Amino acid sequence: MKNKSVFYFLILTISVFAFVVKGLVYASLGSFIPLILATGVFALFVIFRTKPKVLSRILFWWAIGMILWSLIRFLIGGINNFVKPLTENHLHEQLGIQGTIISLLFFVIGILLLRKKNRWHALSFYYEKLQSS
Amino acid sequence: MKMHVLLFLSIFVISCTPTTIPRVLDNRLPQSISVAQKQIVAVLSGHQNIPSTTLQLAARATIEERAWSRAYLESVLHQIPLTPISQSYRYRNSNPLVDLLVGPYKGTNLYVVLPATKPTKDCIVLGAHYDTARNCPGANDNASAIALLYGVAQKLNSLQQRSTNVMFVFFDQEEEELIGSKAFVNCLKEQHYNIIAAHTFDQIGWDSDNDKAFEIELPSPSLKKQYVSVAATHRVPITITRVNSTDHHSFREAGYEAVGITEGYVQGDTSPYKDTEKDIFETVNFDYLTTLTQLVYDVIKNQIQTPLSHEK
Numbered sequence: 001m002k003n004k005s006v007f008y009f010l011i012l013t014i015s016v017f018a019f020v021v022k023g024l025v026y027a028s029l030g031s032f033i034p035l036i037l038a039t040g041v042f043a044l045f046v047i048f049r050t051k052p053k054v055l056s057r058i059l060f061w062w063a064i065g066m067i068l069w070s071l072i073r074f075l076i077g078g079i080n081n082f083v084k085p086l087t088e089n090h091l092h093e094q095l096g097i098q099g100t101i102i103s104l105l106f107f108v109i110g111i112l113l114l115r116k117k118n119r120w121h122a123l124s125f126y127y128e129k130l131q132s133s
Numbered sequence: 134m135k136m137h138v139l140l141f142l143s144i145f146v147i148s149c150t151p152t153t154i155p156r157v158l159d160n161r162l163p164q165s166i167s168v169a170q171k172q173i174v175a176v177l178s179g180h181q182n183i184p185s186t187t188l189q190l191a192a193r194a195t196i197e198e199r200a201w202s203r204a205y206l207e208s209v210l211h212q213i214p215l216t217p218i219s220q221s222y223r224y225r226n227s228n229p230l231v232d233l234l235v236g237p238y239k240g241t242n243l244y245v246v247l248p249a250t251k252p253t254k255d256c257i258v259l260g261a262h263y264d265t266a267r268n269c270p271g272a273n274d275n276a277s278a279i280a281l282l283y284g285v286a287q288k289l290n291s292l293q294q295r296s297t298n299v300m301f302v303f304f305d306q307e308e309e310e311l312i313g314s315k316a317f318v319n320c321l322k323e324q325h326y327n328i329i330a331a332h333t334f335d336q337i338g339w340d341s342d343n344d345k346a347f348e349i350e351l352p353s354p355s356l357k358k359q360y361v362s363v364a365a366t367h368r369v370p371i372t373i374t375r376v377n378s379t380d381h382h383s384f385r386e387a388g389y390e391a392v393g394i395t396e397g398y399v400q401g402d403t404s405p406y407k408d409t410e411k412d413i414f415e416t417v418n419f420d421y422l423t424t425l426t427q428l429v430y431d432v433i434k435n436q437i438q439t440p441l442s443h444e445k
């Protein structure tokens with residue numbers, strides 16, 4: 001249970017920070033929506049860290065977000081490779097093999113974060129730690 | 134535990150994609166400008182191997198194809214001889230929602246400065262994109278204009294006096310919302326040059342009726358005057374159009390004086406093979422390219438012998 005919970009928080013951190021980094025990259029290029037969104041999600045986790053029910057809801061929607069994100073990428077990549085090639089070479093390159101691995105990775109992360117059992121294990125482990133400290 | 138391993142293995146695979154920087158070691162272009170121009174179009178459109186390799190460019194669209202094209206273009210510029218500078222950039226997507234889904238555009242422009250023969254900050258920019266649509270050899274669009282710039286650079290280089298710097302730029306990713314020239318304009322703002330005007334060239338290789346007619350797109354009044362006057366001395370028909378779908382748009386948007394130069398795009402004497410796999414070497418009209426090279430050279434020569442420096 002301990003290992004599983006640590007793993008849960010590890011992949012959660014990876015998923016949030018991946019988007020924070022993406023946000024920082026885009027902010028340096030003059031586009032702020034990704035950073036606003038990523039820091040917004042991060043802030044929600046921090047603000048509601050002592051409220052298990054709300055935290056579980058946020059985790060649920062974050063996981064749904066991850067899954068949707070990867071599914072849209074799969075869809076665009078699939079259309080590009082199997083239905084009609086996109087004229088945008090930039091998208092074609094980003095949704096190639098490497099891009100598909102990234103989508104797959106986040107899809108798996110999304111599924112793992114979404115599972116109710118995982119969420120509650122991790123949260124109860126977290127609150128036990130919180131109370132004992 | 135298996136899931137841990139799988140996750141980290143995929144992160145490892147993602148971060149370990151090898152990158153090699155191609156080099157063209159031995160590229161000796163012929164002395165004759167028009168023969169050299171033919172060779173440039175031949176190599177860029179995959180009609181001929183990249184010198185010192187067994188590689189033929191099928192297009193100039195993927196990261197690898199563009200890297201090899203740049204390597205070849207660097208070797209071309211060294212022949213003039215000028216030292217090329219790479220400007221690598223990242224650029225946001227036009228829609229912030231796309232930013233959420235994928236990474237930014239990544240590309241590299243290549244430029245050189247042919248210096249004035251006396252110290253000055255004045256500079257004229259001449260540019261053409263080197264990328265193509267996917268699976269398109271891009272002989273006309275836009276190897277023809279790259280070859281034109283090579284010819285103009287060679288001719289200007291042999292002038293004894295130049296009162297203005299001339300910057301030659303090969304833009305990346307024109308085919309994708311003019312990203313390369315937009316990124317270049319950003320880089321230009323940080324440089325110390327006083328940009329007098331930007332001339333960009335796109336599709337200079339089609340002239341089915343051999344009348345040598347060409348079009349200038351959205352010229353400023355002074356640039357229009359110069360092109361019209363030189364076209365008259367060459368007895369070449371010229372049409373002024375309002376097309377803004379290529380690189381000169383990026384310069385105008387940033388407040389620079391700009392003009393686009395192209396074949397009979399609006400008049401209808403234009404390559405029917407644009408963005409297709411039929412845009413090949415054999416379709417390029419090299420007599421037309423030679424005429425326009427001389428014409429553009431004359432326009433720029435006039436400018437750098439009687440500079441039009443802006444008063445600010």
Ligand SMILES: [Zn+2]
Nearest residue numbers: 274275335336
């Ligand atoms: Zn073009």
